[in-house]
Every structure is written in structure tokens, then in C-alpha cells.
Amino acid sequence: MAIMRFEKNQEKAESCGGKSEMDNGNGSMMRILPLAYFCYAKKMKEQEIYEVVKYVSSITHRHEISIMGCFIYVLYAIQLLKCKNLNQAYNFVKKIKFKDYFFEDTIRRYERILNNDIQKYKLEEINSTGYVVYTLEATLWVLLNTKTYNQAIIKAINLGNDTDTIGACLED
Numbered sequence: 001m002a003i004m005r006f007e008k009n010q011e012k013a014e015s016c017g018g019k020s021e022m023d024n025g026n027g028s029m030m031r032i033l034p035l036a037y038f039c040y041a042k043k044m045k046e047q048e049i050y051e052v053v054k055y056v057s058s059i060t061h062r063h064e065i066s067i068m069g070c071f072i073y074v075l076y077a078i079q080l081l082k083c084k085n086l087n088q089a090y091n092f093v094k095k096i097k098f099k100d101y102f103f104e105d106t107i108r109r110y111e112r113i114l115n116n117d118i119q120k121y122k123l124e125e126i127n128s129t130g131y132v133v134y135t136l137e138a139t140l141w142v143l144l145n146t147k148t149y150n151q152a153i154i155k156a157i158n159l160g161n162d163t164d165t166i167g168a169c170l171e172d
Contacts, residue, residue, distance in 0.1 A: 002060045014055050017062035024069075026135035028061035030168045032070045036077035049074060050101050061132070064106045068098065069132040072110065073169070076140070086143055090119075109133050119144035128159040128166055135162065139169040 002016040009016075017023070035056055039049045050071055054062075057070040072093055079089030094114050098107050110133060112118055118140050126141050127134040138159055146152040149170070156166040 014058040014062070017058045017060045017066075019062045021063065021065075023061055023063050024065045024132045025061065025130045026069075026132045026162065026165050026169075028057040028059070028066055029070050029073055029132050029135055030165045031060075032056060032074060033077060033169070033171065035070075036074045036081065039074060040078050040081045046075075046096070049078070064102055065109055066132045068102050068106050068110060069136045071098075071101070072096075072113065073136055073139070087119075090140065090144060110136070112137055113140060123158065126159055128156075128161040128163065130162045130165065135165055135169065138166050142166065142170060 001018060002013075005011065005016040006013060017028070032053065035053060039052060042048075044052070053071045053074050054067050057067045061067070061070075075096060076089050076093050079092045080086070084092065098110075098114070107114070112121070113136065118137055121137075121141060126138050128138040129135075138156070142152050142155045142159070146155055152170050153167055156170060157163050159166060
């Protein structure tokens with residue numbers, strides 16, 4: 001859809017992503033991980049990371065819910081690049097002041113990640129559909145509940161549904 005909008009209207013690429021509530025699939029999140037390496041290498045500050053994540057996500061998904069999911073994921077990955085362990089990276093992300101970037105309603109969508117401990121949920125409490133919030137929950141849950149890449153892939157497969165995207169998000 002974003003490509004069609006771009007071809008039809010010749011808008012800026014970052015204006016072509018879907019912006020409705022129904023446009024919060026996990027497409028931008030499954031492609032955003034390389035941005036963590038870029039931001040890390042450039043030693044970007046939090047605000048700069050937000051701006052670049054917003055720009056890149058908006059090419060295909062510019063609704064705030066999608067952007068926030070990508071932002072959380074990139075911040076998490078950057079912490080891993082800084083040699084933090086999985087739990088340290090997760091705890092770091094939970095301390096970010098997301099209200100500086102997003103509306104309260106959007107932040108509330110990520111409550112299970114930010115206000116609870118996603119790691120403590122049971123397998124049957126994790127939804128792995130194509131909704132960006134669920135994809136981030138599933139990805140973090142798998143990472144925090146496994147010790148090896150092989151275990152993570154098996155756990156992602158056991159979730160069912162959008163397992164290929166969850167697997168793609170585990171590539172770190």
C-alpha cells in the first residue's frame with residue numbers, strides 16, 4: 001500500500017505508510033533491527049534515535065503505535081550492543097519516559113511490556129499475531145525465556161501464528 005501511495009501521489013516516502021488504527025501490523029518492526037546498529041555506531045542520543053525510527057517506520061507504518069513498538073525494539077537492541085544482558089536491556093527500556101514521545105493511549109498499549117514483567121507471562125498468555133504490540137511482546141518474551149538461539153526459535157515456533165516474523169525479530 002505504501003508503494004502504491006508513493007507511485008500514485010509522489011509523496012515523500014515517510015508520508016506513505018499507513019496511519020490508521022488498522023495499519024499497526026508488524027512489518028516495520030521486522031525490518032527495523034538494522035537501525036539499531038546504525039544508531040549505535042553513530043552514538044545517537046535518545047531523541048535522535050526516536051526521530052530516525054519514526055522516519056524509517058513511517059515509510060510503511062506511520063501510526064504512533066507502530067512507531068512506538070519499533071522505538072522500544074531499537075532501544076532494546078542498542079542496549080544489547082552495549083553489552084547489556086537481556087534483562088538489563090529490558091529494564092533499561094522500561095525506564096524510558098515514553099510520554100515525551102507518545103500519547104498516553106499509545107503507551108497504554110504497551111502496558112504489559114512497560115509496567116509488568118513480560119518474561120513472567122505463561123506461553124498461553126502470549127499472542128503472536130501480526131499486530132505490532134503482540135509481536136514485540138512475543139519477541140521479548142521469547143528472548144527473556146530462553147538461553148540459546150535454537151531454544152528461542154523453537155519457543156517462537158511453539159507460539160504459533162506469525163512465527164516467521166517472530167523469528168525474524170530474534171535475529172540479533
